[in-house]
Amino acid sequence: MGEMSSFQLGVIGALFLSVASSVSIVIxxxxxxxNMGFPFATTLTSWHLxxxxxxxxxxxxxxxFETKSIDMKTVMLFGILNGISIGFLNLSLGFNSIGFYQMTKLAIIPFTVLLETLFLKKQFSQKIKLSLFLLLVGVGIASVTDLQLNFVGTILSLLAIVTTCVGQILTNTIQKRFNVSSTQLLYQSAPFQAAILFVSGPLMDQFLTKQNVFAYKYSPIVLTxxxxxxxxxxxxNFSTFLVIGKTSPVTYQVVGHLKTCLVLGFGYTLLHDPFTGRNIVGILIAICGMGLYSYFCTQENKKKQLVDLSLVSQIKDKDSSPLLAGKNMGHQDKESHEAKKSNKDSVV
Structure with missing residues (x-):
């Protein structure tokens, strides 16, 4: 009972840390x-990394955790691409409202599915396609009516979606190919991600904001x-691995919906981001589509696991049947031999 209660407290603590940290960093x-006039999103991301x-x-x-060596070229490619995608996401947050930023993050999943279908020839069920279509409809309603929609912010969001989709597909491929965990991959690639953003960040920030990060006057509150x-x-980063380790990736996705609602709520109440009725409807439709996507994925994964288990059991039965047959034949031969010997003794 003590171990079970401590495990439940660990799960609750991990979920609380994940939600609190994700909402806090966006705010x-x-x-x-x-609000403080520090627009250097790419440079800030390099410091994060x-x-x-x-x-x-x-x-x-x-x-x-244990380190594991990975091919250097692969790590460099992944690090650079992932660093660029994180930079674009933070730039999107800087140039757009929180509502538009959250819609950008929600749109990553259907675009990832689209890329996997086109280039990796993966097949998805009609239910999953329907849920993703619903998600895109919600994103469209919330985004088109966004009061802070602007050309630069839209371009940055599109670049963030494309680079993040490719980065997520590459992450999955690398983990399967080299058999490494998310923590090991992050540890190997973080220096390259930080380096590419540390070099390019000030230049990109100056080009987009017309300000120099090194000439900025850092007040104590900004430094804090x-x-x-x-x-x-x-x-x-830590809570992401902790939640997935203690629960499952699906649980982490469901928690992600709660984060989205909290971020939007805090953005509206604390930062006074402009919202309309259509914004709220679009966001709710997108979250509903995301919830259906998670549910259908869970159901299909369960069915796949059941099919895999049945196939494994059939293979085991086939492998063991000749041995059983051989044992039965041997047992029958032994009984026949003993019966013949008994008849011979009785005749004598």
């Missing part, structure tokens, strides 16, 4: 960029929020 970054790598390095020194943002980013 913190949005406050830093919009540097702090994350240093934290993982300390964790590795304390043997909290930057440090807080970096610390929360470590908590976001």
């Amino acid at each position: 913190c970054n949005k406050t830093l960029m919009s 540097m702090v994350t790598f240093c934290t993982l390095h300390v964790a590795q020194r304390f043997n909290l 929020f930057i440090i807080l943002s970096c610390l929360i980013s470590v908590s976001v």
